[in-house]
Amino acid sequence: MAMIEAGFKEETGLTHECGVFGCIAAGDWPSQIDVAQVICLGLVALQHRGQESAGIVTSEGYNAKSFHVHKGMGMINNVFNDDSMKKLKGNLGIGHTRYSTSAASEEVNCQPFVVHTAHGALAVAHNGELVNCSSLRKMVLARGVGLSTHSDSELITQALCLNPPDGEINGPDWPARIKHLMQLAPLSYSLVIMQKDRIYGVRDPYGNRPLCIGKIVPVKLKDGRENSDDEEEEGWVISSESCGFLSIGARYVREVYPGEIIELTQNGIKTVSIVQRPNAKPQAFCIFEYVYFARSDSIFEGQMVYSVRMQCGRVLAKEAPVKADIVSSVPESGTAAAHGYARESGIPFAEVLCKNRYVGRTFIQPSTRLRQLGVAKKFGALSENVRGKKIILIDDSIVRGNTIGPIIKLLRDAGAKEVHVRVASPPLQYPCYMGINIPTREELIANKLDSIKLAKHVGANSLEYLSVEGLVQAVQHGIKHKNSAVGHCTACLTGIYPEKLEW
Ligand SMILES: O=P(O)(O)OC[C@H]1O[C@H](OP(=O)(O)OP(=O)(O)O)[C@H](O)[C@@H]1O
Numbered sequence: 412m413a414m415i416e417a418g419f420k421e422e423t424g425l426t427h428e429c430g431v432f433g434c435i436a437a438g439d440w441p442s443q444i445d446v447a448q449v450i451c452l453g454l455v456a457l458q459h460r461g462q463e464s465a466g467i468v469t470s471e472g473y474n475a476k477s478f479h480v481h482k483g484m485g486m487i488n489n490v491f492n493d494d495s496m497k498k499l500k501g502n503l504g505i506g507h508t509r510y511s512t513s514a515a516s517e518e519v520n521c522q523p524f525v526v527h528t529a530h531g532a533l534a535v536a537h538n539g540e541l542v543n544c545s546s547l548r549k550m551v552l553a554r555g556v557g558l559s560t561h562s563d564s565e566l567i568t569q570a571l572c573l574n575p576p577d578g579e580i581n582g583p584d585w586p587a588r589i590k591h592l593m594q595l596a597p598l599s600y601s602l603v604i605m606q607k608d609r610i611y612g613v614r615d616p617y618g619n620r621p622l623c624i625g626k627i628v629p630v631k632l633k634d635g636r637e638n639s640d641d642e643e644e645e646g647w648v649i650s651s652e653s654c655g656f657l658s659i660g661a662r663y664v665r666e667v668y669p670g671e672i673i674e675l676t677q678n679g680i681k682t683v684s685i686v687q688r689p690n691a692k693p694q695a696f697c698i699f700e701y702v703y704f705a706r707s708d709s710i711f712e713g714q715m716v717y718s719v720r721m722q723c724g725r726v727l728a729k730e731a732p733v734k735a736d737i738v739s740s741v742p743e744s745g746t747a748a749a750h751g752y753a754r755e756s757g758i759p760f761a762e763v764l765c766k767n768r769y770v771g772r773t774f775i776q777p778s779t780r781l782r783q784l785g786v787a788k789k790f791g792a793l794s795e796n797v798r799g800k801k802i803i804l805i806d807d808s809i810v811r812g813n814t815i816g817p818i819i820k821l822l823r824d825a826g827a828k829e830v831h832v833r834v835a836s837p838p839l840q841y842p843c844y845m846g847i848n849i850p851t852r853e854e855l856i857a858n859k860l861d862s863i864k865l866a867k868h869v870g871a872n873s874l875e876y877l878s879v880e881g882l883v884q885a886v887q888h889g890i891k892h893k894n895s896a897v898g899h900c901t902a903c904l905t906g907i908y909p910e911k912l913e914w
């Protein structure tokens with residue numbers, strides 16, 4: 412994902428996502444499950460979604476008045492240590508890892524947000540970005556609420572404190588408050604909301620950002636047998652992605668449906684409501700979760716991200732064939748598509764690049780000469796695989812075009828005869844307003860150069876992208892229960908946004 416160096420930033424790829432995570436112990440409390448540890452490990456598995464700040468909020472579940480909170484700037488391993496973990500006692504909790512979109516990357520905007528309401532403490536973690544943030548902000552401020560930041564996630568938290576339109580007859584009605592928020596804000600959010608003894612999971616009606624549920628199962632049964640699927644759960648987890656479930660001893664259960672409000676208590680999980688999209692519009696799950704954002708072992712819509720990336724490569728091989736000796740990839744995210752391309756074309760796959768995973772964390776300010784080498788500093792060429800070869804080089808996406816040129820130069824310097832670039836997604840041309848900070852239109856290389864000019868610019872023998880239809884076809888290929896509601900957001904590729912934008 413994006414490389415950040417102190418004092419020097421070579422921007423690559425799409426950044427700016429967030430990860431949300433929640434955990435609740437099942438059965439009698441106090442529980443044996445170390446909820447804070449589970450959340451911390453769950454967040455580590457979501458670290459690729461956000462690296463600016465992190466936070467965990469826990470509750471014993473008996474008292475609505477206060478929560479245990481620890482938040483800070485940096486990666487999960489820097490924010491949490493033994494002392495902070497010891498303080499995070501509880502039977503339930505939520506966590507967040509952040510890439511900022513709507514407010515600065517500063518301590519005040521770290522999540523989860525915690526507020527004290529007439530009905531006790533409330534904690535909220537949010538992935539996404541509100542498309543109608545400014546009108547909602549005006550409306551909330553007009554109700555006499557003060558906001559302390561510019562964060563749309565704080566705005567969501569405060570909007571949840573508003574009384575629902577029909578009032579509350581028997582004490583707080585959190586589902587009604589959440590539904591009210593969903594009517595006020597159509598897009599885009601996956602939320603985990605904690606209140607006293609329960610967690611609510613919410614996906615916006617378009618299902619733009621991901622959210623799924625897992626159950627914590629005993630690691631070994633008492634008699635030493637491995638556990639089976641029907642084993643009684645020890646707790647529940649809710650997460651942006653399923654990739655961390657096995658590492659915390661949890662099993663994937665299912666996705667939270669678009670528009671669904673799901674309630675997690677010590678007694679189990681239940682759907683409280685499903686809010687419909689206006690005018691029966693199709694779903695708009697972010698297609699770039701499949702292309703680049705998500706970890707490849709995560710599951711969306713019943714399919715593993717890795718398999719979808721391979722399928723993109725297969726379709727790309729049909730759409731843009733070329734004769735060559737080997738198919739290879741720009742690691743990490745381009746590799747699955749390269750395997751798909753190789754299988755479909757019958758041309759063998761071979762690695763040509765070795766990625767240095769530590770270079771992004773260096774504190775060295777490069778000299779001008781080294782800076783000119785650009786992104787190539789992140790990679791080494793496997794020269795014995797490269798020398799004299801005609802190579803098809805697959806990457807998942809080209810954003811600013813900072814990565815591909817220096818890599819081609821590296822391969823040519825290592826003796827490559829031809830380099831044909833094939834990109835497993837269409838040209839990125841439009842900004843995203845739904846939780847991803849896509850560079851301005853001017854910064855997107857596809858708005859400056861068509862594929863022929865770009866090939867020349869980066870020193871490739873040829874360069875071709877996957878078509879929008881090809882990407883949608885690859886993504887929907889393995890969805891088992893296709894119905895008219897299935898749909899994916901492709902706004903950054905087509906300019907067609909799921910909702911009317913406010914500006
Ligand atoms: O055109 P650019 O702006 O240079 O960005 C495109 C590159 O950025 C991403 O890789 P990155 O190294 O960020 O992450 P990865 O290891 O997941 O592939 C993406 O996979 C492309 O390789």
Ligand SMILES: NC(=O)CC[C@H](N)C(=O)O
Nearest residue numbers: 428429511512513538539
């Ligand atoms: N990338 C995200 O999902 C960010 C969530 C929220 N908009 C924030 O800036 O904190």
Ligand code: SF4
Nearest residue numbers: 697698843900902903
């Ligand atoms: S505009 Fe692009 S990045 Fe943003 S939600 Fe839609 S598909 Fe995802």
Ligand SMILES: [Mg+2]
Nearest residue numbers: 741742743744
């Ligand atoms: Mg990459």
